Amino acid sequence: MKRAIPVVVLSIAGLVPVWLYQPSAGSSTVQATTPAPSSASSSSSGSSGSNVVTSSTINTEKGPVQLQVTFDGTKITAVKMLQQPDHPQTTAAVPKLVAETLRAQSADIDTVSGATITSEAYKKSLQATIDDNAKRASAASSSPSSSASSSSSEQASKTVDGTAVDTEKGTVQVQVTFSGTEITAVRMLQQPNHPQTTAAVPKLVAETLRAQSADIDTVSGATITSGGYKESLQAAIDAKG
Secondary structure, eight states: OTTHHHHHHHHHHHHHHHHHHSOOTTSOOOOOOOOOOOSHHHHHTSSTTEEEEEOOOEEETTEEEEEEEEEETTEEEEEEEEEOOSOHHHHHHHHHHHHHHHHHTSSOOOOOTTOHHHHHHHHHHHHHHHHHHHHHHHHHTSOGGGSTTTHHHHHHEEEEEOOOEEETTEEEEEEEEEETTEEEEEEEEEOOSOHHHHHHHHHHHHHHHHHTSSOOOOOTTOHHHHHHHHHHHHHHHHHHO
16 A cells, blocks of 8 residues: 555656646637728729819919819819919918819809909909810710721820929910920910010910920010020920920
């Protein structure tokens, strides 16, 4: 009997490591990951129908007014002031005009008290962009059967904005339309509010269409504007590639 007791004790001692070795119930975990959301819906419904239209500059006695309006189809989604009079009343009026535009979805909005001149120029400029967007939409939805022969020329047509060149007379910026490599139209986005500039611009544009380059003569009496025009024009030509 005395020998049996050590054997039993040793047996019990041998089982202790086995009991201590059993795995903990919380030692294994399963990580569930949520798949990243697919970007297909946001990219497919992105800005494919958006159209950005820049208005011509309207010169007022308070200063120039120019808008850039973003459309999604016919809906106005954003209005950006490219030019506006440097005046506290104008600064206060612009947010109201933009908010009212987004609400009304038209240029039929109220004039802001204290900023009548800016408001009227804003509404006139806004209406011009709405009309331009409607024309573009109408042209895009024209008969597809007749577009087969003209699609290649339309695809080759490209409109490029030149850089805005600041001169001592004012800012000069042109927008140039190309058909292939040919310059087919030049539009002034910004120009000094000066009689000599007003008289010079048609001559500069006509000379550009003739020369098909920015290597044109300076218009007498409008040297500074001519220099800014040619610089902006060359930038547009270079950007077109």
